[in-house]
Amino acid sequence: MAHKQTNNHKQKRFRITSDDRWGYAFIFFAMVIFLVFTIYPVISAIKTSFLDYKPFGSEYVGWENYADTFHNKLFFKAVKNTVIYTAIVVPATIAITFTLSVMMMAFSKKIQTVFKGIYYLPGIASGVALSVVWLWLYDSSPSGLFNEIMTFLHIPTQNWLNSSKTAMGSLIFMAMVSSHGTNIIIYIAALLGIDKSNFEAAEIDGANFLQKIRYIVIPLVKSTTLFLFITGIINSFQVFMNAYMMTGGGPDNNTTMIGLLIFNNAFTRSEFGLACAQAIIMAIIIAAISFVQFKVMGEDIEY
Numbered sequence: 001m002a003h004k005q006t007n008n009h010k011q012k013r014f015r016i017t018s019d020d021r022w023g024y025a026f027i028f029f030a031m032v033i034f035l036v037f038t039i040y041p042v043i044s045a046i047k048t049s050f051l052d053y054k055p056f057g058s059e060y061v062g063w064e065n066y067a068d069t070f071h072n073k074l075f076f077k078a079v080k081n082t083v084i085y086t087a088i089v090v091p092a093t094i095a096i097t098f099t100l101s102v103m104m105m106a107f108s109k110k111i112q113t114v115f116k117g118i119y120y121l122p123g124i125a126s127g128v129a130l131s132v133v134w135l136w137l138y139d140s141s142p143s144g145l146f147n148e149i150m151t152f153l154h155i156p157t158q159n160w161l162n163s164s165k166t167a168m169g170s171l172i173f174m175a176m177v178s179s180h181g182t183n184i185i186i187y188i189a190a191l192l193g194i195d196k197s198n199f200e201a202a203e204i205d206g207a208n209f210l211q212k213i214r215y216i217v218i219p220l221v222k223s224t225t226l227f228l229f230i231t232g233i234i235n236s237f238q239v240f241m242n243a244y245m246m247t248g249g250g251p252d253n254n255t256t257m258i259g260l261l262i263f264n265n266a267f268t269r270s271e272f273g274l275a276c277a278q279a280i281i282m283a284i285i286i287a288a289i290s291f292v293q294f295k296v297m298g299e300d301i302e303y
Contacts, residue, residue: 049276058273065277075278077253078261079285081168085257086236089175094228097180098221101187102213112188120181131245134174135161138246161247164254171242171255183228190224191217226297230290237286258282 052059137145138160147157160170240259249256266275
């Protein structure tokens with residue numbers, strides 16, 4: 001008797017209701033798109049990384065593409081460039097974004113909306129269009145805006161994008177001051193979720209503005225900061241447009257990032273197997289960094 005009741009319970013538990021069918025129907029197209037445009041390309045890239053790929057008659061070469069990658073000095077230089085770029089851009093961008101978000105909280109919601117729109121506006125524009133604007137700013141001729149400022153201050157002008165001394169710094173500065181809109185919106189949403197009673201209690205204890213930021217705001221938005229750090233590192237390791245449009249990886253490959261190197265191997269040199277192997281290695285590096293971040297920053301975070 002007890003055995004029959006258990007079977008009936010299992011049948012009821014795994015029964016698909018009409019609501020379940022509607023749920024599956026709604027996610028069906030999203031799952032198809034995910035499988036076709038995400039899972040299939042990843043599997044295809046892994047497969048291609050073991051091939052000397054040609055449109056007709058690809059040859060299996062095993063781990064040769066991976067071996068060539070690890071014996072390629074340019075790959076390690078691209079990794080170094082990407083790590084330097086990421087190590088500076090991501091923390092600086094998050095610090096700037098956090099500061100702007102805290103400052104905007106002092107205004108009314110209408111003014112906050114105006115500021116959010118202003119900061120988000122560059123994110124709507126095409127990356128190519130933004131790069132063209134920055135090419136004018138970094139123009140090495142005296143008519144370039146930054147060189148005009150340098151001339152006004154009686155400082156020697158610079159060949160910003162064609163000098164090994166300034167090219168990487170120019171890309172880093174461009175990234176640091178551009179496209180804060182998405183991060184600001186996310187940070188403000190987190191700040192609005194903080195209970196005001198925390199600040200009221202801090203004021204009673206005599207806490208000043210900086211103490212409130214340190215002991216209340218920063219700990220309570222830590223999960224948001226972790227999220228922005230992880231997504232920021234992923235985006236920085238995949239940076240392509242800035243280097244491609246601004247410097248082309250030069251001078252002397254000093255601004256060649258991993259994304260640009262993979263692009264050049266695939267679409268300039270037609271070494272698709274090598275490009276896929278490097279893409280898989282980059283994915284593993286990103287996954288490892290994200291795992292370490294979760295371990296270091298995410299221990300005391302509740303989700």
